[in-house]
Amino acid sequence: MIRDLVWLTAGIAGLSAVVATQGVRPPAGSDHFHGTWIVNPAKTVNWSGRDNTTFEVISFTVEGDRQERDVETAYGVADMDGVHRHNRRRNGVRYNEFDPVKANATNISVFGNNVPPNTTLKADDHLVTLKISDRTHISFNKSGSGFFRHMQPDLREYAYVGFNADGTVHLHRWSYRVKKPGDANLPQPPLAPSTQAQR
Amino acid sequence: MRHMLPVPPHASANNRWRAGSCTGSRSLGCCWAIALFAVIAAASHLAAQSATTDPFNGTWRLSVAKSNAAWQAHPQPKRPAPEPLSHGVITIKVTGSAMDYQVEHGTGTGQPRKASVAASFNDATWQAMQGAPEGGFSTATLVKINERQHYWVTRGADGNFAGLMLRRLADDGRSLTAVGIGPDGYVQYVRVFDKQ
Numbered sequence: 001m002i003r004d005l006v007w008l009t010a011g012i013a014g015l016s017a018v019v020a021t022q023g024v025r026p027p028a029g030s031d032h033f034h035g036t037w038i039v040n041p042a043k044t045v046n047w048s049g050r051d052n053t054t055f056e057v058i059s060f061t062v063e064g065d066r067q068e069r070d071v072e073t074a075y076g077v078a079d080m081d082g083v084h085r086h087n088r089r090r091n092g093v094r095y096n097e098f099d100p101v102k103a104n105a106t107n108i109s110v111f112g113n114n115v116p117p118n119t120t121l122k123a124d125d126h127l128v129t130l131k132i133s134d135r136t137h138i139s140f141n142k143s144g145s146g147f148f149r150h151m152q153p154d155l156r157e158y159a160y161v162g163f164n165a166d167g168t169v170h171l172h173r174w175s176y177r178v179k180k181p182g183d184a185n186l187p188q189p190p191l192a193p194s195t196q197a198q199r
Numbered sequence: 200m201r202h203m204l205p206v207p208p209h210a211s212a213n214n215r216w217r218a219g220s221c222t223g224s225r226s227l228g229c230c231w232a233i234a235l236f237a238v239i240a241a242a243s244h245l246a247a248q249s250a251t252t253d254p255f256n257g258t259w260r261l262s263v264a265k266s267n268a269a270w271q272a273h274p275q276p277k278r279p280a281p282e283p284l285s286h287g288v289i290t291i292k293v294t295g296s297a298m299d300y301q302v303e304h305g306t307g308t309g310q311p312r313k314a315s316v317a318a319s320f321n322d323a324t325w326q327a328m329q330g331a332p333e334g335g336f337s338t339a340t341l342v343k344i345n346e347r348q349h350y351w352v353t354r355g356a357d358g359n360f361a362g363l364m365l366r367r368l369a370d371d372g373r374s375l376t377a378v379g380i381g382p383d384g385y386v387q388y389v390r391v392f393d394k395q
Contacts, residue, residue: 047276096323130323130340130352136360136382138352144344144367150360150382159384165348167365167378169276169386 051076087112261287
């Protein structure tokens, strides 16, 4: 009887651990960026000295080899009039495509960005966006600058790293996953080592 | 130009090659032959020129002193100390969009190690490194920004991102600067190579 209870308890604990990890783990073979992310200002550093990113909500939709982003950002603090101005844009691109027609990079300013709402902006400086793995991609401009997004193995955080054409890194912007609307605006604590070992 | 073209011995006085003034059916054929020859010659010349004049082509040797100075001058973020390298010789041969790359590298103790790769630029494929590449990466895909700047995007044996390498030529084409950026976003090294 005691042995049965031990097995039952161990089974429940094991199943709970598995269920707990499923919420942050997309199906195998998919792109782990798919979903919504919020900037973590405490870990974000603008090394060039410009205003830090103090607000960013970014949603990725990845279908096949096409990535679409909808991102709203704000920098620094509110202006003198007390308004903290936000910018929102939508971008899209096809992974691993150097042909600009096939890559079909898009850049639309929804609002802000010092242009009228719903302005289509040029995207012809884009050279390529390469998918390195399900948790890393990198994008290059024709000018030689670019950025990569590299996700932590626990799939809960990623760092956006911006670099210049001379190899200078100018931005580390950290974001963490929003599991569902209404979740607390706080990063999740790191997983316990025993849970990470199960991954 | 006229005096440079041969006159065939069998040509008659009325039907001889008249260089520079193709008339008649036979001369028309002659013009086509000359044009074809010119096209082939131009194509060969261009191909040879591209093979010899790619500014990355040649052998490049690590300058430890210049590398130290470049590391000191490189802005943050970077690791506390650069990844050590005391010996480095790179041989690059770019032909069209393809590159043959060989490197010999060492830290001063033991025999230098060698690695090589043959890959094409901007084809979004992952090419396996041969030998013992520095940094532990196993595959790379090459991105050509322009004639003077390349990137290597690398993966480790597990398929995960292993870092980014920038190779950039100086304006005079006599030195090559390599910058390594780790997956954590910190610069790992700045190295300067002199053309031999």
